[in-house]
Amino acid sequence: MTNSDESVNRGSVSTPSSTTSGALSVDLDDRLLPSNLAAEEMQLALNKEAGETELQTAISRCKELVLENDQCSLERKWLVRHLIELRLRLQECRDALNDPQHPRNLSSGASTRTVRGHHLHLQPLLSTSSHYCDHCTGTIWSVVQAWYQCEDCGYNCHHKCISSIIRECAHVTVTEKGGYECDICPEVGLSGQKYQCAECKSSLSIAAPKGLVCFGRLFFIDALWSEARKCDYSGLYYCSACHWGSSAVIPARVIHNWDFIPQYVCQASLQLLRLSSHLPLINLEKLNPSIFTVVHELKLVRRLRNELNGMRKYLLVCRDAEESHFIWKNVDKPHIIESPNLYSLQDLVDTQSGELPTKLHSLSHIFSEHIKMKCEVCKGRGHICEVCSNEEILFPFDVNASICNVCGVVLHKSCAARRKKCPKCLRLEQRKQDLVDAKDEDDL
Amino acid sequence: MATRKKVLLKVIILGDSGVGKTSLMNQYVNKKFSNQYKATIGADFLTKEVIVDDRIVTLQIWDTAGQERFQSLGVAFYRGADCCVLVFDVTAPNTFKSLDSWRDEFLIQASPREPTDFPFVLLGNKVDLEPRAISTKRAQQWCLSKNNIPYFETSAKEALNVEQAFQSIARNALTQQSQSVDLYNEFPDQIKLTNTTNRNSNGDSCAC
Incomplete structure (x- = not known):
């Protein structure tokens, strides 16, 4: 060779x-x-x-x-x-x-x-x-x-x-690169590759030449010229030995166009995509934030994942949940609730098929049942809105809850909107002031 | 006419971090003490059955986090409390100074029916340690100014006064509950044939 x-x-x-x-x-x-x-x-x-x-x-x-x-x-x-x-x-x-x-x-x-x-x-x-x-x-x-x-x-x-x-x-490429190629088919062109296969460096041409015969001698030997095949993931051209015409869903096309149509890829890209399909490598919030306004399933998935992430904080510090390995029993892919901004390619495929939203819905149901109904400790760690003093226990991950950025107190969204300033922050300031005053008096 | 129903009393322990809230509870419930400090996360409770005035009651003792960083977890468990235990470290004056804010915060979050009469108990912990920063007299004065709340000096390490303190806590909690029992009754319009319960406490909650 x-x-x-x-x-x-x-x-x-x-x-x-x-x-x-x-x-x-x-x-x-x-x-x-x-x-x-x-x-x-x-x-x-x-x-x-x-x-x-x-x-x-x-x-x-x-x-x-x-x-x-x-x-x-x-x-x-x-x-x-x-x-x-x-x-x-x-x-x-x-x-x-x-x-x-x-x-x-x-x-x-x-x-x-x-x-x-x-x-x-x-x-x-x-x-x-x-x-x-x-x-x-x-x-x-x-x-x-x-x-x-x-x-x-x-x-x-x-x-x-x-x-x-x-x-x-x-496996080495995935772990060292730590992310996908996020431009759609970043071509450099055959001339940019010096008409060589991007992997094995064998010569490529657009169409196999028939061979040039001059004075009875064959200058270009057909068998050594390989047809150039484009890999849609890397945007590079490969010979037929390195590109077998397999196809795969391309991450960049999904991220930017929500396009799940499989494209032709070379063997190296195929192995890479196959290996990393379950790894949370895509930060959608950073790469294409506007996609959430267009794709409703994604918006739903994002909301559910943020909610689950909020519930996870409760479950992590719950004695009962820890003893019974509650989280691990119910979650097969930890990144789903641990890092709600990261998606694996498979997550996006499942979102499109509607599988992921259904799964997250049932997970959210299981989690909230533990926190709000079954577990005495988790229930106790909820909040009670101090503006309306309603008996209903409010959790930071609830849809109608609003969290103060400064003191972390949780109020109803509607109650917080009625108040100009967070009541707990006001109280804390007042107390600080009182302490200063008392100290001044002592000094006098 | 003591009810034969099982009585559950909810007790909340509050105070700055490191004053010994968890140690006091552990000493009382498990009869154990450890010198190692481990910050409590959020809140957790232990239960213990005790006999108060010939009645079996279950104490549900909520141990809380004194550290500010764990307070983002909510305090819904303050609701329905029957007694609140305030703890300070007799060797650390700052922990005594913040008692007022713990008390105020509790009253706001728990919003009991009668804030002035709600049973608090004050514990001055770590009396086995020297030097003392808060004298017994100073603590008692504070208690007097707050509607005469009971004061105990304890040591979770030496198991000093812990049993007595919690016995008093249980008793205070029980009185609180029996007073409010008719307020929370399932049938508010029932006619009492005996006049053992006093209904005059209902007067304050009149809407006019």
């Missing part, structure tokens, strides 16, 4: 800089491992049975390399990741020594490999499901071919492809 890349680059691109990049594609590609590490990592990845001393030397070597590299450089980032990986493996090695039941002792040898952040596990032969290699796109004949799957992102590949994996593990 690399050989063919090089030959294509040499043959087709005329600028001198890209010629070198073709020749040294491994070294200059910013997403690739530093060359000095590549050898070592492969060695370690292949030599799973490395003992404690070997790992120790690898760790100290890695530390040296970290110090040699510049701060914030890509090399350093990879080296630090590698260091963490080595330390984890050392720990695993030590655990295995003490525990005969440890999986490391039970499985037969090199079953886990770590490459580019992927944690690849050797899959059993004879599995009936059919898979395709994410690297070479070939079918994995699981009966005869050894193959691996990443336990984090689901990347599949042949044993023979392990050493040339290009794609970073989507």
Whole structure:
């Protein structure tokens, strides 16, 4: 694969800089491992049975390399990741020594490999499901071919492809980037990509050339030109090996246009979107606040989530709720009530389908039943509006409640509107004044 | 004609943070004391059955947070209280000074029918500690100015006077409740054949 890349680059691109990049594609590609590490990592990845001393030397070597590299450089980032990986493996090695039941002792040898952040596990032969290699796109004949799957992102590949994996593990990308691409299809254009696939750097064209024959020699070889496929999420063009024509809902389109129509995406984006669909990464309030006025379901969801967040504060300090794990029993996705401004892509999909509002309604019913009816302590922690002195217990999360910004007292909205100033604030000021007066008298 | 119905008395303990409200309650209910300080969040209650004047009553003792930052949680539990216990630390003068504001705040939030007659009990806690900052006399004077409320000097650590104080609290709460029992009766127009209960307390709530 690399050989063919090089030959294509040499043959087709005329600028001198890209010629070198073709020749040294491994070294200059910013997403690739530093060359000095590549050898070592492969060695370690292949030599799973490395003992404690070997790992120790690898760790100290890695530390040296970290110090040699510049701060914030890509090399350093990879080296630090590698260091963490080595330390984890050392720990695993030590655990295995003490525990005969440890999986490391039970499985037969090199079953886990770590490459580019992927944690690849050797899959059993004879599995009936059919898979395709994410690297070479070939079918994995699981009966005869050894193959691996990443336990984090689901990347599949042949044993023979392990050493040339290009794609970073989507799990690593998600955790490090911490957010979605929020512009709709941010294209740079094929020329901006130097007519190369954004992932594997193989050459692209808009339409495959038929091949140019000159004096009986074929200059452009059809097979080396790949059709350019656009990924709607990243806005970049990919070759057919990196873009399989799968489709997915695009976060940016949902955020800005409330558009849930699946678009074509490359494999890397697909894995990333699949992996992060349940993570609360979208701050809708910040990205597109006006969407709440247009989409009524979202407005409802926001109101319910704020209400639940208010109830959560009561449940967190309730002795009974804590003992019975009340919150955890009823909430499957903690971010729903913990951070009411953050949405996962799945939340938005469920909002559109009406599933989420229904779920939140029933949750709100369960919570308020505990606070307002069942639990004596929570009920006691409610407020009584001191303006109208109605016996009804008022909670800060109620729709008709208004909370004073200064002293935190809770009144009916209508009662608060009738008063110019919060009665408790007035009282507190009065008391402060009285104290000062009393002190003055003492001084006199 | 004491009712055989179970009597529940609601007692609220108030005072600045760190005066020993939780410790007093724990000493009284669980007979335990810990030197470690742990701020109470919001409010919580413990219950204890006691015998007052040959009647079994259940005390529902609400322990509250003295710290301001926990007061955003509401104080709806003040409503329907039968007795309010004010606690200060005899070695810390500031905790004595804020008694007035605790009392006022309670009366506003609880809004009892007769604020002047509502039973309060004052506890000066930590008498085992030196040096004293508030003398017995000064505390008693304050009590006298507030319609003669009972005063006890206690130590939650040494279990000193705690039992006696709460016994008095229970008794005061019971009188409060029996006085108001006819006010909150389910049948306000019933005719009493015996004249044991005094209905003149109803006079104040007349609309004119």
